[in-house]
Amino acid sequence: MTQPSVRVDQRGLAEPDATAPKTATITGETAELDAAELSTRLINLELRWLLHTEGVTEVVVRNPGARHSIAVGLLTRCRIRIDGSLGYFGCGLIDGPEIHITGRVGWSVAENMMSGVVVIDKNAGSLTGAALRGGDLVVRGHVGARTGIDQKGGTIIVGGNTGSMTGFMMQRGRQIICGDAGQGLGDSMYDGAIYVGGAVASLGVDCVEAEMTPADDELIDRKFRIYGMQRPERFRKFVCGKKLWNYDNLEPSERKLVL
Amino acid sequence: MCGIAGIIYRGHTSTQGRSGDVGRDMTRMLQAMRHRGPDSTGYALYGEPSDLLVMRFKLADPTDHRDFDFSERLERNRREVEARLAKLGAAIDRVQGESEYAYRATFRYSGELKPLADYVEDVPGAEILSLGNSLEIVKDLGSAETVARQYRLDGFRGTHAIGHVRMATESDVDIAGAHPYWAYPFSDVAVVHNGQLTNYHHWRRRLERLGHRFQSECDSEIIAVYIAQRMADGLSLETAMKQSLDDLDGVFTYLVVTESQLGVAKDEMAAKPLVLYEADDMVALASEEIAIRAVVNREIDTYDPYEREVLVWSR
Numbered sequence: 001m002t003q004p005s006v007r008v009d010q011r012g013l014a015e016p017d018a019t020a021p022k023t024a025t026i027t028g029e030t031a032e033l034d035a036a037e038l039s040t041r042l043i044n045l046e047l048r049w050l051l052h053t054e055g056v057t058e059v060v061v062r063n064p065g066a067r068h069s070i071a072v073g074l075l076t077r078c079r080i081r082i083d084g085s086l087g088y089f090g091c092g093l094i095d096g097p098e099i100h101i102t103g104r105v106g107w108s109v110a111e112n113m114m115s116g117v118v119v120i121d122k123n124a125g126s127l128t129g130a131a132l133r134g135g136d137l138v139v140r141g142h143v144g145a146r147t148g149i150d151q152k153g154g155t156i157i158v159g160g161n162t163g164s165m166t167g168f169m170m171q172r173g174r175q176i177i178c179g180d181a182g183q184g185l186g187d188s189m190y191d192g193a194i195y196v197g198g199a200v201a202s203l204g205v206d207c208v209e210a211e212m213t214p215a216d217d218e219l220i221d222r223k224f225r226i227y228g229m230q231r232p233e234r235f236r237k238f239v240c241g242k243k244l245w246n247y248d249n250l251e252p253s254e255r256k257l258v259l
Numbered sequence: 260m261c262g263i264a265g266i267i268y269r270g271h272t273s274t275q276g277r278s279g280d281v282g283r284d285m286t287r288m289l290q291a292m293r294h295r296g297p298d299s300t301g302y303a304l305y306g307e308p309s310d311l312l313v314m315r316f317k318l319a320d321p322t323d324h325r326d327f328d329f330s331e332r333l334e335r336n337r338r339e340v341e342a343r344l345a346k347l348g349a350a351i352d353r354v355q356g357e358s359e360y361a362y363r364a365t366f367r368y369s370g371e372l373k374p375l376a377d378y379v380e381d382v383p384g385a386e387i388l389s390l391g392n393s394l395e396i397v398k399d400l401g402s403a404e405t406v407a408r409q410y411r412l413d414g415f416r417g418t419h420a421i422g423h424v425r426m427a428t429e430s431d432v433d434i435a436g437a438h439p440y441w442a443y444p445f446s447d448v449a450v451v452h453n454g455q456l457t458n459y460h461h462w463r464r465r466l467e468r469l470g471h472r473f474q475s476e477c478d479s480e481i482i483a484v485y486i487a488q489r490m491a492d493g494l495s496l497e498t499a500m501k502q503s504l505d506d507l508d509g510v511f512t513y514l515v516v517t518e519s520q521l522g523v524a525k526d527e528m529a530a531k532p533l534v535l536y537e538a539d540d541m542v543a544l545a546s547e548e549i550a551i552r553a554v555v556n557r558e559i560d561t562y563d564p565y566e567r568e569v570l571v572w573s574r
Contacts, residue, residue, distance in 0.1 A: 065549070065552055066547075066548040066549045066551075066552045067549060068547075068549070084558045085548060085552075085558060085559075085561075087547055087548055087549050088547065103558055104548070104560070104561060104562075106532075106534070106547060106548055107532060122560060123560075123561070123562045123563065125532065125534070125563050126529060126532065126563065141562075142562060142563075144529060144563040144565070145528065145529035145530075145565070145566060163529050163563075163565045163566060164527070164528060164529055164565070164566045165528070182529075182565060182566060183527075183566070
């Protein structure tokens with residue numbers, strides 16, 4: 001597939017004066033968008049136009065072609081189905097949408113999502129759900145390394161395996177991993193919980209195993225019911241060992257800065 | 260940042276592999292990743308193996324100052340390369356200019372490659388880009404489309420290839436700093452790399468003491484020479500690559516090609532990306548799926564290899 005040529009201005013901004021192409025087919029509150037011939041910026045402008053101007057609440061995007069930065073910065077409740085695969089930074093910086101991707105995604109999907117749902121049917125690259133703040137991020141296949149790095153809330157669910165340093169520096173939120181986790185699980189995590197159904201290659205710095213409580217099982221059961229996923233028989237729970245917690249050594253004014 | 264790509268065609272029935280428009284396919288893959296590296300583009304292409312040796316070499320750089328006798332000097336040095344090949348007993352088939360300063364020579368030669376390569380590189384300005392029975396390395400400044408047009412790569416048919424788009428970070432923007440690197444003086448072995456090696460000087464000193472030559476200040480050249488040394492020690496490509504995971508520090512995803520194989524290795528932190536597509540008729544891998552989709556224009560299943568993975572495919 002040849003990508004459409006894109007004009008870049010002196011500052012390096014792609015198509016700074018572009019407007020929505022308005023090529024989507026709208027039927028009532030639903031719309032269908034063929035992305036094959038559109039640049040990344042035009043696809044995102046078209047989505048904004050549909051959702052904010054045309055009152056559309058459900059969009060199907062066809063032929064995304066594994067391109068980067070698709071469906072980013074959407075700050076409204078809506079349903080989007082992406083028929084195919086995305087590249088890097090898909091569905092980043094969103095607040096509200098429910099997005100279903102039928103293919104796979106590259107690195108950093110749903111980065112910094114505030115709320116909403118992103119479901120990916122196949123595999124995902126590294127840095128999945130980086131700095132996630134809220135909402136549910138579901139990957140039915142395998143994911144790469146550093147899943148949920150710097151996660152600050154929300155839930156990441158992985159049907160398959162994860163790579164190394166899963167939950168690296170996570171600060172809040174949950175990760176539910178059905179398969180195996182790579183080396184350095186939960187390295188330098190501050191808080192939050194990681195549930196693993198399969199084998200753990202090794203634990204990272206200051207990550208310890210904790211006891212599963214009925215509340216943990218209830219949460220996992222509820223999430224798996226929502227997304228129609230098969231629950232592994234047994235989960236192990238991993239949390240922060242709090243050995244690296246040194247906040248109390250700080251002056252109150254400094255503590256404010258850190259937190 | 261840099262982008263890397265590899266493709267190897269596989270036949271449905273034969274174990275010999277099959278040929279395809281590897282020059283055109285690699286150009287499409289690299290062009291799709293032009294945002295990862297606008298400085299230079301390089302190819303390691305494998306044509307049909309023949310009993311002739313093929314040598315790609317350059318006698319100057321595109322950024323060199325064009326003084327009054329620039330072209331005369333190039334011509335003189337080219338004749339000197341031919342004379343030295345002949346002196347070592349090589350029967351020259353033909354030598355043709357591929358650009359103003361890069362050449363492709365084919366010849367018959369049955370002796371050892373290192374003395375021949377050393378002798379040729381002793382000519383002022385000469386650098387051998389590749390030497391082997393089927394490997395041809397082409398690299399120059401600019402995008403994939405620019406380099407492919409300049410070197411007429413669209414018509415290049417072959418069995419497998421790797422390629423690289425470079426965003427220079429630690430060394431100069433010139434042909435010597437561009438990938439792929441030939442594993443001097445090993446016939447038909449080449450490497451592309453995305454990442455940074457932190458024990459570069461350590462390995463460079465070590466390998467130089469063993470008599471290896473370095474053409475650039477680029478850390479990626481270490482990998483090619485390292486693999487060459489390990490293979491000289493009698494290791495298989497796969498074993499050499501596995502050992503490199505412990506010997507090389509830093510972050511890397513690199514691809515190695517030989518006359519019949521294509522391999523990939525990832526560092527222990529999986530810090531650099533790689534997407535892999537494996538099908539009956541081909542294996543394609545690249546830093547981003549968008550490059551694979553440039554040659555397989557449909558929805559496909561792909562996955563990212565994990566940390567410390569070494570994978571090798573044969574054509």
